[in-house]
Amino acid sequence: MSKVGTPKGTRDFSPAEMVKRNYIFSTIRASFEKFGFMPLETPAMENLSVLTGKYGEEGDRLLFKILNSGDYLDKTPENLLNEKNSRALTKHISEKGLKYDLTVPFARFVATNHGTLSFPFKRYQIQPVWRADRPQKGRYREFFQCDADIVGKESLLCEVDLIQLYDDVFKNLKLDGISIVINNRKILTGIAETLGAKDKMVDMTMAIDKLDKIGKDKVLDELRNKSFTEDQLSKLSFIFTLSGSNVEKLNAMKEYLKDSETGLFGITELETIFKHTDKLGVEVLDFDVTLARGLDYYTGAIFEIKVLDGSMGSLGGGGRYDNLTEIFGVKNLSGVGISFGADRIYDVMTDRNLFPDNLQKFLDVLFINFDDDCASEALSHIKNLRHADIKAELFPESDKMKKQMKYANDKGARFVAMLGEDERQKGLITVKNMQTGEQKSVSPSELIAIVKA
Amino acid sequence: MSKVGTPKGTRDFSPAEMVKRNYIFSTIRASFEKFGFMPLETPAMENLSVLTGKYGEEGDRLLFKILNSGDYLDKTPENLLNEKNSRALTKHISEKGLKYDLTVPFARFVATNHGTLSFPFKRYQIQPVWRADRPQKGRYREFFQCDADIVGKESLLCEVDLIQLYDDVFKNLKLDGISIVINNRKILTGIAETLGAKDKMVDMTMAIDKLDKIGKDKVLDELRNKSFTEDQLSKLSFIFTLSGSNVEKLNAMKEYLKDSETGLFGITELETIFKHTDKLGVEVLDFDVTLARGLDYYTGAIFEIKVLDGSMGSLGGGGRYDNLTEIFGVKNLSGVGISFGADRIYDVMTDRNLFPDNLQKFLDVLFINFDDDCASEALSHIKNLRHADIKAELFPESDKMKKQMKYANDKGARFVAMLGEDERQKGLITVKNMQTGEQKSVSPSELIAIVKA
Secondary structure, eight states: OOOOSOOTTOOOBOHHHHHHHHHHHHHHHHHHHHTTOEEOBOOSEEEHHHHTTSSHHHHHHHOOEEEOSSSTTTTOOHHHHHTTOHHHHHHHHEEEEEOSOSHHHHHHHHHHHTTTOOSSEEEEEEEEEEOOOOOBTTBOSEEEEEEEEEESOOOTHHHHHHHHHHHHHHHHTTOOSEEEEEEEHHHHHHHHHHTTOGGGHHHHHHHHTTHHHHOHHHHHHHHHHTTOOHHHHHHHHHHHHOOSOHHHHHHHHHHHTTTOHHHHHHHHHHHHHHHHHHHTTOOOEEEOTTOOOOTTTOOSEEEEEEETTOSSOOSEEEEEESOTTGGGTOOOOOEEEEEEEHHHHHHHHHHTTOSOGGGGOOOSEEEOOOSHHHHHHHHHHHHHHHHTTOOEEEOSSOOOHHHHHHHHHHTTOSEEEEOOHHHHHHTOEEEEETTTOOEEEEOHHHHHHHHHO | OOOOSOOTTOOOBOHHHHHHHHHHHHHHHHHHHHTTOEEOBOOSEEEHHHHTTSSHHHHHHHOOEEEOSSSTTTTOOHHHHHTTOHHHHHHHHEEEEEOSOSHHHHHHHHHHHTTTOOSSEEEEEEEEEEOOOOOBTTBOSEEEEEEEEEESOOOTHHHHHHHHHHHHHHHHTTOOSEEEEEEEHHHHHHHHHHTTOGGGHHHHHHHHTTHHHHHHHHHHHHHHHTTOOHHHHHHHHHHHHOOSOHHHHHHHHHHHTTTOHHHHHHHHHHHHHHHHHHHTTOOOEEEOTTOOOOTTTOOSEEEEEEETTOSSOOSEEEEEESOTTGGGTOOOOOEEEEEEEHHHHHHHHHHTTOSOGGGGOOOSEEEOOOSHHHHHHHHHHHHHHHHTTOOEEEOSSOOOHHHHHHHHHHTTOSEEEEOOHHHHHHTOEEEEETTTOOEEEEOHHHHHHHHHO
16 A cells, blocks of 8 residues: 555644644633633635635645545536646636635635624634645744634734734743734834835845854945845845834934834824733834845734744734725725734643653553443443543453553553452442552542542 | 635634634544543645555545656656546656545554554644545535544454543543443444345445435335335334344344354454443444444444534444454554544534633733833833743834724733833733723732733
């Protein structure tokens, strides 16, 4: 039998991995709900008309496309087949694709249902997405996104809400040494205006976006190639020199952008946000004017979660976008959203050993199976334990003790319970604490108390 | 913009639907874990070599197939293109498909990892599966399965465990008026042997399987067409007349099957199971010798959940299978599993109004936004409420009161909080109970106490 593994770039999640992932998801979900976000799910597949053209040419290429059912070649133009024109043939034999992110399907949902939604519409989604990307370390073809968005209000209090949400989740995960980096697209526009390079806004931002990876000099080289003048580049260099507190950086940029109305508006927006987050004690919010992110999408505040020791890429990001739903025919719905990168959070938490010890305890009590009479009585006890929300089970065969104890160990059982003939006559259960090795005979109700303690 | 809906047979789940679905899933998951089942997830897509040939010809046809990436026609035999031979072309342009159920991917997982697993391996999976079936009421192309299986032990105590698990879940969902119907494949084999029709076992079982839908006479007609003799049919008719208690039915079948060793073995298995479940107080287990289910798969006990008022199909099913993993090269791993049909459970619970009232309360407290000063102070209170695990938010604009109250209503907010200038000076918050309409001014800590009460 060939190929009994999973397809390239996809993974099984074993019980040991699942409990760690679920710990991350349930922590994020709890914060989402405390902050008033409501759950939503969209299908794995979408019509290609919904997906294509939303992620650029590269994105279209990376969509997993689903072959039409039945005799899909029946009405296909013959010349495309003769020419072996894969690219042109696709739209004749495939109508659906797997979703590439959670945002476009969410926009479709809002566009379709906006008449019945109450705004601000705050929803969260925790679901897998698929990309036919070349798999490599930390990059998968199937991976989970955790998104929270607020749609329909332009108030900066939405941004404040999302920043607190990031802060809350990372605190609850005990993941410190991270920074919520913030910038504003209007400030980047202001910089381009200040350089007299408004028309080269995209080039500028794409180059700045690489600062972390290639360094300042190479960013400037790249801009030189895009015919930025030395004068413009020396003006731009100022933004790489910013330091000090958020207020100091904002003040310096206010001076720098004094001739750009848009730029100054971006500064004011950030000042409003900082006014609230400072008061609310969010200490990890950092203004970084070199934060760029995908320009064609975001229109106001942009966020990114950086790990301070720099060993890992971003743990999440987001920002304010105008007209999320305009592509689906519904205008004037501004929104702001953030995303958590669950896979990278998993990796950082594994490195730092941040998962609670008890996650791998899949069982509270294993009853050893000595014989049929013992088994029969154990089942009654197990029923009562489960009724008390205790994870309990009986080894289903009267196998060797060593084998049963190994099973208890493998499953992380906290206690092993034994019902020998002697105990049965006295109405007792011998319970062994698997951590301390301590062993004693107790009544059924004492057993529940011990396990619950 | 055409086609902004979801693909045919797939659905968005709105917040109102999500909380009901999550209630079902979390109830099932809690029981799974109490019973010692461990979580597992497999990818949405599998290699077609894993999926095809496992579900019969019909199943192969219903697999959603994923188009290969890149220039997928490049190495395709030209004659298949010229002939427009869709069926033969598929295997050249598609290597992966969406999973059709949770069982085959689980078998693949066990086969690949059996060297590292501890047996009995008890796992649960709650994940979507996909079938390119014709959509109709209650039948979707993307739907969730909730499976629990015990692999690697032949002990009937595994069956007892799963029957209790069914019982536990339906009790916790307060879903009564259901029956866990049980039969045994060996008993069906015994019946075929008793009729002297062992070679027509498949025909017999397929006909009996339709009893609920077409009635006894048409079952017999169908068997007549499959050249069962009148003598055989009159012998068979006995099984439709069985009535009384489980013990009475088992005794009658024991007499009926007295010449079939296999049949009697099936009876003994059920007797052992009933001995335990009776003692454990499972009242809804019903022996029905006409329960058939997919024969090629199951080899021992088979289960099905029936709704007694008969308005709805099965809410779940399962059974014992031999050699789940043999198709993937690993022999002698018997297993037994059950499945919950989440969509049908959802429908029955909706019909009977069984969901808790508070599910649609997406918010505990909405703070009304009067102006910037009010908003700023509200944010501090909200921070403390959330810290106390209370779902709280501020309306992000100082919009009309009516609009803000409508938002609170739409979100099912339990309380609305107001911070007028007067309250702010006194350090109080006016809180309105949205259910009773009662309104009073309280301190911040009193507010927490009221919401938590």
